[in-house]
Amino acid sequence: MFKNYHHSNKAIFITFFFLSLFQKVYAIDVYNSGFSYLGAANTIESSFPYSYKLNAKVDGVGLFDKELSKKINTQSYSFNLITNKLADLNDENAVSFTFALQNERTSIEKIGNLHKLLIQLDGQLLFFDFNSMSIVASFPVNIQYNDAVKSYPSENYIKEQYRKIFFDEMKVNLFTSAVKRLEEVTLKRRYKNYIQVVDSKISNKAFAQSTIQTDIERKRLTQVFAQSFSQFLSSNQDISVLPFIKGHAIGNKLSGKYSNGEVYTLELPEPDYAIKLDVLAFKRKLFSEENAGKSYIYAAQASFDFYEPLSGKSYFKEKLFNGSTKVIPSSQTSIDHWATFNESLMILFDKFTKQLNSPTKQWLKKHSGSTKSYKSFKQLKEVINRCR
Amino acid sequence: MSISKKVNFILTVFLILFAQTAYSEVLVKGIAEVNYTSWGSPDSDEIEDAKKQAIRSAIGRWSSKQGTSFLKNFESVRQQVEKNYKDYVLGVTIVDEDINKDNKTIRLVIKISLDDVRIKNLVSGSSAVANTNEDELSYMTFIFVSRRQSTVKSYDDKVYKRSDDETSVQGSEVEEASDSGIEYASNSSATKKSTTGGSRTKKADKIEYEVSSSNEITIAMTEVFSANGFEVVEAEYLEEETDGLISIEAFKNDYSHGDDISGATRRNAAKGAKMLDIPYIAVGTLDIGMKDKDPSSGLTRVFVTVTGKLISVKKRFPKTIASVGPVQFSGLGPNQSVAERNALKLASKNAANELINQMNAKSVK
Numbered sequence: 001m002f003k004n005y006h007h008s009n010k011a012i013f014i015t016f017f018f019l020s021l022f023q024k025v026y027a028i029d030v031y032n033s034g035f036s037y038l039g040a041a042n043t044i045e046s047s048f049p050y051s052y053k054l055n056a057k058v059d060g061v062g063l064f065d066k067e068l069s070k071k072i073n074t075q076s077y078s079f080n081l082i083t084n085k086l087a088d089l090n091d092e093n094a095v096s097f098t099f100a101l102q103n104e105r106t107s108i109e110k111i112g113n114l115h116k117l118l119i120q121l122d123g124q125l126l127f128f129d130f131n132s133m134s135i136v137a138s139f140p141v142n143i144q145y146n147d148a149v150k151s152y153p154s155e156n157y158i159k160e161q162y163r164k165i166f167f168d169e170m171k172v173n174l175f176t177s178a179v180k181r182l183e184e185v186t187l188k189r190r191y192k193n194y195i196q197v198v199d200s201k202i203s204n205k206a207f208a209q210s211t212i213q214t215d216i217e218r219k220r221l222t223q224v225f226a227q228s229f230s231q232f233l234s235s236n237q238d239i240s241v242l243p244f245i246k247g248h249a250i251g252n253k254l255s256g257k258y259s260n261g262e263v264y265t266l267e268l269p270e271p272d273y274a275i276k277l278d279v280l281a282f283k284r285k286l287f288s289e290e291n292a293g294k295s296y297i298y299a300a301q302a303s304f305d306f307y308e309p310l311s312g313k314s315y316f317k318e319k320l321f322n323g324s325t326k327v328i329p330s331s332q333t334s335i336d337h338w339a340t341f342n343e344s345l346m347i348l349f350d351k352f353t354k355q356l357n358s359p360t361k362q363w364l365k366k367h368s369g370s371t372k373s374y375k376s377f378k379q380l381k382e383v384i385n386r387c388r
Numbered sequence: 389m390s391i392s393k394k395v396n397f398i399l400t401v402f403l404i405l406f407a408q409t410a411y412s413e414v415l416v417k418g419i420a421e422v423n424y425t426s427w428g429s430p431d432s433d434e435i436e437d438a439k440k441q442a443i444r445s446a447i448g449r450w451s452s453k454q455g456t457s458f459l460k461n462f463e464s465v466r467q468q469v470e471k472n473y474k475d476y477v478l479g480v481t482i483v484d485e486d487i488n489k490d491n492k493t494i495r496l497v498i499k500i501s502l503d504d505v506r507i508k509n510l511v512s513g514s515s516a517v518a519n520t521n522e523d524e525l526s527y528m529t530f531i532f533v534s535r536r537q538s539t540v541k542s543y544d545d546k547v548y549k550r551s552d553d554e555t556s557v558q559g560s561e562v563e564e565a566s567d568s569g570i571e572y573a574s575n576s577s578a579t580k581k582s583t584t585g586g587s588r589t590k591k592a593d594k595i596e597y598e599v600s601s602s603n604e605i606t607i608a609m610t611e612v613f614s615a616n617g618f619e620v621v622e623a624e625y626l627e628e629e630t631d632g633l634i635s636i637e638a639f640k641n642d643y644s645h646g647d648d649i650s651g652a653t654r655r656n657a658a659k660g661a662k663m664l665d666i667p668y669i670a671v672g673t674l675d676i677g678m679k680d681k682d683p684s685s686g687l688t689r690v691f692v693t694v695t696g697k698l699i700s701v702k703k704r705f706p707k708t709i710a711s712v713g714p715v716q717f718s719g720l721g722p723n724q725s726v727a728e729r730n731a732l733k734l735a736s737k738n739a740a741n742e743l744i745n746q747m748n749a750k751s752v753k
Contacts, residue, residue, distance in 0.1 A: 040686075041682075041686025041687075042681070042686055192481045192499075193481060193483060193499070257686070263686050263687060269415065270415070270417070272417075272483045272499060273483075308483060308484045308497055310417050310419050310483070310497055311419055311484060311495065311497050313484055313486065313495075313497075386482075386483070
């Protein structure tokens with residue numbers, strides 16, 4: 001009896017050993033198709049004014065492609081990344097990859113005697129089926145670069161900062177961030193379910209705190225919030241999150257253009273779970289006052305609605321808030337409240353998406369003021385698991 | 389662990405590994421809300437029933453998106469598909485499961501991978517034509533001509549202008565005699581009125597067309613008609629045998645001047661088909677529009693407007709049994725000729741499919 005049991009265990013072990021080898025061999029082939037921009041072909045130049053100019057072609061190859069290729073080839077991934085040949089159309093399981101730039105934003109605001117330059121770049125690691133040109137998985141990659149200068153930044157100065165973001169080995173580098181995220185990605189050939197931020201809003205009350213009061217800024221902010229939340233959800237939960245596509249897609253088609261001018265159109269799957277995001281309020285409250293300075297709590301509140309679009313069933317609909325403390329030294333004359341509010345909101349996104357792994361009553365009580373929705377909070381974990 | 393359990397376990401592991409194989413499929417969602425009677429939670433049979441209902445809902449949602457004529461044909465095989473859903477549904481994923489023990493209801497949202505090609509084959513295979521013996525298969529022929537603008541002669545507007553001037557003077561005189569003398573007063577006012585007007589007559593552009601019967605149309609249409617059980621005879625082979633009654637040249641000639649095929653040309657074609665015992669003749673036009681740039685892809689885009697009729701000449705008088713259009717289709721390509729070919733191919737295929745679907749819906753064979 002014991003002998004038989006021993007033999008059977010050995011058999012299972014051998015089976016698993018061969019299966020694990022088989023899995024290695026069976027890893028998905030991913031053909032790198034290079035760098036691209038998302039959006040209609042005729043809008044690329046105007047949507048990415050700095051990036052587009054920097055991506056000059058040398059010997060027929062875009063500089064961004066060279067840079068991405070240089071960085072991508074030094075790492076290993078959960079899939080077989082093929083960079084030296086074209087996609088095999090006969091290989092049904094082959095997947096193509098492009099790192100697509102989705103948004104480029106530059107803003108300058110005066111704070112005290114300084115001019116704050118903010119550059120934000122949002123990208124997507126897009127994996128798609130080359131035969132059906134449909135998205136298999138997408139993982140957002142966003143970076144933010146802050147700079148403060150005394151005089152109003154000139155056009156050349158801004159251009160130089162962009163150049164650094166793309167080509168210099170500094171802390172904020174778009175391609176380094178993209179490749180780092182690519183290393184973490186666990187790619188599957190097919191996903192059971194997809195999740196997507198479908199709507200993003202900012203209330204009048206919250207927007208009143210913004211230093212720039214224009215409609216364009218309002219639209220920009222809603223995009224930033226949706227992109228950022230998508231990125232936190234994707235990286236903290238290691239899931240594919242479909243891109244927030246407002247203004248980038250017609251119907252469920254997503255257009256893009258490679259550095260060499262070739263265009264593509266990808267079909268987006270319908271989201272099985274949708275998220276509505278609404279940034280409700282930013283508030284500042286004095287926490288303590290010392291001779292050395294004052295400390296404030298910067299609170300950000302947002303509502304999150306996770307639901308299934310066909311039945312309309314809501315899994316989690318709750319207002320959550322986060323308070324971040326910031327010490328302002330007495331010597332500091334000007335304070336950038338808006339940046340601190342945004343930071344507080346990003347911390348909320350980060351904490352919330354991390355908390356989905358092990359939802360606790362304490363956390364919910366602290367960030368929503370009640371534990372009423374604890375049951376639905378726990379349900380979210382199941383929803384996320386269905387997207388793996 | 390028993391041997392059978394071990395075998396099942398290993399098989400499951402293999403299945404999980406091989407489940408990644410790709411199929412040609414569409415993903416559709418379905419929803420079901422059913423009541424259950426079991427005490428407490430629903431039993432496995434009741435959950436299975438809810439799942440089947442959700443699958444039916446998904447198949448229904450897919451079929452209703454395929455167009456009216458397809459849906460009519462699908463109705464004849466719907467029960468068969470639903471009964472043998474395992475043959476057409478490649479996979480089922482649970483999107484949401486909600487069991488309400490108070491109301492005793494199960495609400496299920498699922499996503500299925502549907503082998504749509506297999507269902508479409510089943511639908512076309514169940515048509516009257518498909519169920520006819522090879523000897524009894526219906527012959528058919530078609531003449532579809534396409535045209536593109538070759539010259540556009542624009543006329544200047546004919547302008548007629550008119551101006552009328554009117555001048556009128558109004559005045560009064562008062563003359564009064566009294567002991568002290570004569571008082572005299574007069575006043576006058578003149579008004580000048582000028583009315584201008586006219587008309588502008590626009591004359592429609594004189595457009596000349598270049599008409600052709602391209603290979604793309606013939607191939608695309610033959611493929612659809614043949615796949616649906618017809619014996620297709622290309623019109624070129626019938627011209628001689630009908631003494632020119634079926635004449636592609638006559639179709640081209642009509643379509644190069646007007647917007648339609650003349651009654652005489654269509655009558656002759658119908659006579660010719662009847663003469664050779666070809667019961668069906670499809671005729672139609674494809675109008676190739678001007679090129680533009682697709683705003684999304686930046687590629688050249690060409691629109692084609694298609695119209696078509698399927699005429700039965702089985703009985704004494706020719707009768708239109710199916711018609712399509714005008715419907716627009718666009719084709720994209722790196723240059724105009726590629727975009728044009730793609731648009732023509734797409735328009736021809738869709739027109740032929742629509743004619744066949746309508747025909748099958750009427751059980752014509």
